[in-house]
Amino acid sequence: MTNLEESLRRELLRTNRSGAYACSTIVDCNTRKYHGLLVVPVPELDDENHVLLSSLDVTVVQHGAEFNLGLHKYQGNNYSPKGHKYIREFDCDKVPTTIYRVGGVVLKKEVVFQHYEDRILLRYTLVDGHSATTLRFRPFMAFRSVRQFTHENSTASRAYDEVDNGIRTCMYAGYPYLYMQFSKKNEFIFNPDWYRGIEYPKEQERGYASNEDLYVPGYFEMPIKKGESIVFSASTSEIKTGKLSKLFEEEVESRAPRDNFFHCLVNAAHQFHIREKNDDRYLLAGYPWFKCRARDTFISLPGLTLAIDEQDYFEFVMKTASKALREFMAGKPVTGKIYEIDQPDVPLWAIWSIQQYAKFAGKERCTEMYGQLLEEIIHYIIDGNHPNLRLDDNGLLYSDGRDKAITWMNSTAYGRPVVPRSGYIVEFNALWYNALKFCASIASGNGREREAADLEELAKVCGESFVGTFLNEYGYLYDYVDGNMVDWSVRPNMIFPVAFDYSPLSKEQKRSVLDICTRELLTPKGLRSLSPKSGGYNPMYVGPQTQRDYAYHQGTAWPWLGGFYMEACLKLYKNTRLSFIERQMVGYEDEMNYHALGSISELFDGNPPFHGRGAMSFAMNVAEVLRSIKLLALQYTYQK
Template sequence: MSYLKFEKAMMTNLQDSLPRELLRTNRSGAYSCSTIVDCNTRKYHGLLVVPVPGMDDDNHVLLSSLDPTVIQHGAAFNLGLHKYQGDNFSPKGHKYIREFDCDKVPTTVYRVGGVVLKKEVVFQHYEDRILIRYTLVDANSQTTLQFRPFLAFRSVRQFTHENSVASRDYKEVDNGISTCMYEGYPQLFMQFSKKNEFRFEPYWYRGLEYPKEQERGYASNEDLYVPGYFEMTIRKGESIVFSASTSETSTSKLKKIFDKEIETRSPRDNFFHCLVNAAHQFHNREANDDRYIFAGYPWFKCRARDQFISLPGLTLSIEEQNYFELVMQTAERGLREFMEGRELTVKIYEIEKPDVPLWCIWAIQQYAREVGRERCEKLYGKLLNDIVKFIESGSHPNLSLEKNGLLYADGKNEAITWMNSTVNGRPVVPRSGFIVEFNALWFNALKFVASMATLRGDDSKAEHYEQLAEKCKASFVETFLNDYGYLYDYVDGNMIDWSVRPNMIIAVALDYSPLDEKQKKGVLDVCTRELLTPKGLRSLSPKSGGYNPMYVGEQTQRDYAYHQGTAWPWLGGFYLEACLKLYKRTRLSFVERQMVGYEDEMYQHCIGTLPELFDGNPPFRGRGAISFAMNVAEVLRTLELLEKYKY
């Protein structure tokens, strides 16, 4: 039985099915995303969404959707579904869905009278090509299919509306057409594996509405252009493959391409395999073979901090050491360009943030644990030393090593940590000065790099790093630990943030902690009492001022709530690691119960993956980006830790 399977009763109830989304990526920046009933509810949704480097750094919706229509005995049954203004849905094709499952590939089975039609969808890896296979499973008489493509040709951040500029020109190609609505865009090739007739009937469908944009207080309406429709007959047992791409293909090969793509897919038949599949969706390979980890979908690109936090869980935890090394190869080039003041040749955002080099060292440390210190020293030994030297020498523009051994960063006017929401250009949480996780990571980095120096026999450098670490440790406890047993979030002169926040858990979870066992248990206890939810750690305790756990409403309202009580699974990963390190096997069942809270999400929000964040209060609804790399990564890393402590 399929793990991700939904029956007719749920699929035909839009209240249940519309909130569930589905994501496919090609691992080269393009994606396909909609709801499981193929009704677009975001401006980011589309059947073929691709980057157009010649225009900007955004993704662009070329093909919004493809509506199939079944014709029997002269009667037409449209299987599409769109939401229009006034809460109107048309043509309500969801009522024909018999079942949907997402084991290897998303598969929808429709039943129209005696006709049973199966639809399977794959996104070809490393190609901007979406493929859909339609199979006529059963039919009592001659059946004809029509397909209407809804075109957008716009950025994911904009809308298209009926206009006289859009080109209606098209060119016939092998079993299909190519068209391009606006200058600067690539041609869109729509082809079938079977000969068909294209009937040119240009028409603008007006007033489509996207409720997810309404929720954020954004504009939410657009018009989509349909150039006409494709028509062909289909026999019982016959399969037809549709291709939409930015390049023409040989239609005689479409069925083989589809079969080959299915062979490469790993089944999503359990919780772990769903997360592995989600992990692969964050991969991004550029034309020059640079490798990246995207922070999330549908609106994130590669962000430096997110990439380093995600990298171990998305690669090492699923025994994909090779991809770790490929990503680090690109990331190291970017880090060196930044440290040397050269122009960046990598597509990594926010590499200048002060904690990025610290998270890089943490990621390499996880590599050493998994692969071995000897190989780690060989590949990354020089980089580790260069990063520490860069920080120690004060070369970073916003990270200085103070006399007390702690790192200082100015975040009063700019968001410099992972808590990066802003309103009117100002950080909502202006964390500045001595920041708790920065300095925990700094102590951990010094101890780790000292151990690597010892490994290669460089005792003088090892001693130097150990001395820096000891000074950092003493100052860390003196600066951050308070009489209530938890850690201040940041300290800047006389400004002390007493808020109970989850960043302190990182100091407990690291391999080298500046805290002793009693102090670590005290911090863990506070996190358990005030921050723990079934979906990770809250970003602020309910007892602290400004607690705002519900990530809802217009965008400004959401920005204020973003880090003021919402729950984050990636922080839950560090919390559970701390539990296992402190209490070993006695906490195994507790950690396993926490995993159940994440497994429930495989059937919600975006199926088979984890969203960006959750409300901090029950029922802990998923919010934000529909698939988030750091969350998937840390749950994978926790599952790996569970296995290690079991055996």
């Protein structure tokens, strides 16, 4: 904890499952502009999150001597006030807990974010103290979007109102009030000032501006006795402070432990949950900057719900997502908050997601819940109603991606896709074949034999064309084919027809594809997005934005692709690959102690030592690792 080289690389994320979060490093030194103690959506302003309370510095006062436990980075690599040197212990098995020792004073800090409320709670307990002790709390406020910075200005309001055991204040019009309250009576000393030149090194690494000024309105002060606990609340609404201690205990009690790999991932899965006030349910694509994206939602949904036996949440999210999908297919404005629903593979991934539901809940329940939706999607595609998804006479789907990124490989530079995948795209058509066969089985099981036969016939045509179009003489699959343009790059998208339940490939063809993925793409952190033997290989996701955009899908490793790789291994080799897959999982278990503790980063460098990069917590990665664990458990059950 006292070694900043180690501690500043580890981040702590807590969410309220309604879009708000608290995030910083484990030593409470903010290193990103996205970090903050209370970061909330402000829909009245825009659809971004906003940092209201950046941090809270605590000072221990004893015999007139002050010991500030805070930590900020300033320009010139200066850290102040270096409160990390007082940290003696850190634990986050249940709730993040930090033990500070200042001479004879031992102070414990615990943190929880109240579920479904924009309220962060911190509890301070004086574990030991041999003489009179006072605590001083200094709030650092920002009141700005996570994508911007705040600087000293004369517009910021210094006004505040006293509320129950605290104050409320609002720096700018249009923002909600920030309520800062304690469970104990205290004195607020109004002493407004700006702390200038605070620096965020993660933004520097990414080639962005990295400095801002934070406003401190003053400080709260109160005595604390040995064994006493004080709860601090920061929120957009007032609370009766007599409830704070009980509320904190209730929130702690409702937390699941993070005492092993699986429990960490379950907790991470719950952090992606978003419940709106109208009871719409979403899955956030990742923290700290992603929104709810359609493709990510359908790929993540089975792993984040069914793999941890939460069928009800699958149904909640699918209810919201299917409404948005139907609106799009009907040509109506999408009323929900799901982005990128117009991407051509989104309806195909929706069918795959429902297919996983059928395996979990049974085909009868699946037909009851989603049979009509499946039929609508299939006919929407067959009838050629999607603006960028054309069904050709050869049974394959064609999409135009020359000028706009349309697949999950969506990085752009100077307004153009870095990987312009266009024409017959391999995973689109693998999804299409799988969807036709699955929907045929649903129709047959529901007594619609004529429809099932039509879908089977279309799947047969698609399957024959798939093999003839994508399989090359070297035993792997082209990434896309567009007329005379054939992409020979060895990319991980060919793993999907090996992993899916229905595939046009023979067993030998699957083995050939899987072997090439193993030799050229497999890493301890998933599959590379491009083989080192292919032109343009760029495995290090570092540097300014444009440099990172060119590396994003040109060799970086993605754990969610590794999930489909492991599923393919189990389908082809069953028990003989169990120990191999378990060893692959160890590479993810190590990640629980890095980046966002207990979660998995967005992507990893494609070369050793495979550093985690990008967003600190990524839904598709957590989902596919959870689904892999479930598939492993099922395989062991079959073995017995």
